[in-house]
Amino acid sequence: MPFDIKNAPAHFQRMTDTIFQEEILEGWMVVYIDDIIIYSEKWEEHVQYIDRVPSKCTPINLKISLKKFNFGQQELLALGHKFSGLCLAIDQNQVAAVLLKPVPKNIKETKSFLGFSSYYRNHFRNLSHITSSLAKLCSKDVVFEITKERSDAYERIKHELTNAPVLILPDFELQFKLYIDEGRCQA
Known part of the structure; x- marks a missing residue:
């Protein structure tokens, strides 16, 4: 390949985003x-979407491994999440290893833990508030000390x-009520 190995993932991501740009914009492919990942509400639709993938890959000699394919799944574990219908949950297999780890002993372990938890920030309310005392440990000129807090x-x-919590997409057929705390809005 004509690019540095450390840039290979970014290059490949850019390439696949370009190849499947239309499908991604249509909103049925990630x-x-x-x-x-191809997702749809109806099986007939799903089959049509799957049929479009080889037509994009074949002309540019991009190989598809059928061994890695999973068809018609109701549930999917990918990228640290569990996708099921309109629901998105944290993959507990990813969390299991973190649960066994003791409190971080240095800045590197603290940053690693904060990065891991931040990946799931959409599932947390006030994550930055909860992690603020740990985040301070990563600042310059702060002595690394694990306090009770x-x-x-x-x-x-x-x-x-x-x-x-499991995140669920809203039903856009229903009416929404929006409450705004004007005191927290900036002009």
Whole structure:
């Protein structure tokens, strides 16, 4: 390949985004590097979408591995999430390893944990508030010290990861009520 190996994933992502741009914009395909997720509400629609993929890959000699294919799944584990119909939940297999880890012992472990929990920020209410005491440990000129407050924050985040709410897409056929706290709005 004519690019540096460290840039290979970014290059490949750009390439797949370009190849499947139309499908992505139509809103029935997600591409992450070499993983393609096709989703639809109706089986007939789904089959039509699947049929379109080889026509994009074949002309540019992009290979498809049928061994890696999963067809007609009602549930899918991908990118640390569990997709099921209109629901999005945290893949508990990803969380299991973190639950076994003790409180971070250094800045590197703290940053790793904060990055992991931040990946699931959509499932948390006030994540930045919960993690603020741990995030301060990553600042320059701060002595690395695990206080009770920081230890409690770490344990709370672990607890939240295992009890995170499932996110559900709204039903756009229903009426929405929007409440705004004007005191928190900026002019």
